[in-house]
Amino acid sequence: MIGARAIKTLLGPKWTTWARTVTHGLERPVWGNLRRTSPISPSYGFERGTPIDRFYVDRFLSARRALITGRVLEIQTTDHIRRYGMDVAKADTLDINPAFNPTYCCDLARADIVPTGQYDCFLLPNTVCCVRDLDAALGHARRVVRPGGVILVTAPGFVPLTPDVTEYWLASAEGWRVIAGRVWPDCDVSIATHGNCLAALAAMHGIAVEELTAQELELTDPRYPVMVTIECRVPN
Structure with missing residues (x-):
């Protein structure tokens, strides 16, 4: 009788794996046009x-419309404030790039020009991953929000890096819990993951939302965090 090692040597690794999938009834991949080393869309599916x-991002902010109210600060533009805000009294922006004409032109990690306790809500959509001095940036975010206010953060996980922007922090939910516990020890912080294996694959390839079903996107598998969302409530 030929031993397993001899069969493996005879067939080689590729055909040994094929034989194993057949013998054990394992599902085999049907690659189609996914067997490629470049994404279907290099521009994220736009x-x-x-x-x-x-x-x-949209689901997270849409579910928190009631929190995006009063005086609201957002990074770069007021797009999300205008889309999701309710009874917004004032919408301000912060960005390091003067081309966006922000209310405060500065690095969030050095945002001393922003008054303390000025805002009811601070929106940080897909921003914290790009801030080199993360602790200082999140410390300023906490400082500029009034007691009882909220910081809403979305942080990418399984998504392609942006070629023209340096991204430093792509952490798991547990990683963000460690960071939040360090920089916001007195706050009530809720952290959740969103996505699954299919959504992660689609994100990496630049496949669009409209090409999947809502059911496929809504299923959450914490092992494949396409997005991590953070809600930080500042104590009164």
Whole structure:
């Protein structure tokens, strides 16, 4: 009788794996046009529809419309304030790039020009991953929000890196819990993951939201965090 090692030597690794899948009734991949080393869309799916990560950003902020109220600060533009805000008294922006004409032109990690306790809500959509001095940035975010206010953060996980922007922090939910516990020890922080294996694959390939079903996108598998969302409530 030929031993397993001899069969493996005879067949080689590729055909040994094939034989193993057949013998054990294992599901075999049908690659189609996914067997490639470049993504289907190099621009995250913008030209096809809505990028996968935006589905989770939109769901997170849409569910918290009541918190995006009063005086609200957002990074770069007021797009999310205008889309999700309710009874917004004032909408301000912060960005390091003067081309966006922000209310405060500065690095969030050095945002001393922003008054303390000025805002009811601070929106940080897909921003914290790009801030080198993360602790200082999150410390300023906490400082500028009034007691009883809220900081809403979305942090990408399984998504392609942006070529023209340096991204430093792509942490798991547990990683963000460690960071939040360090920089916001007195706050009530809720952290959740969003996504699954299919959503992660779609995000990496630049497949659009419209090419998957809501059921496929809504299923959450914590092992494949396409997006991590953070809600930080500042104590009164």
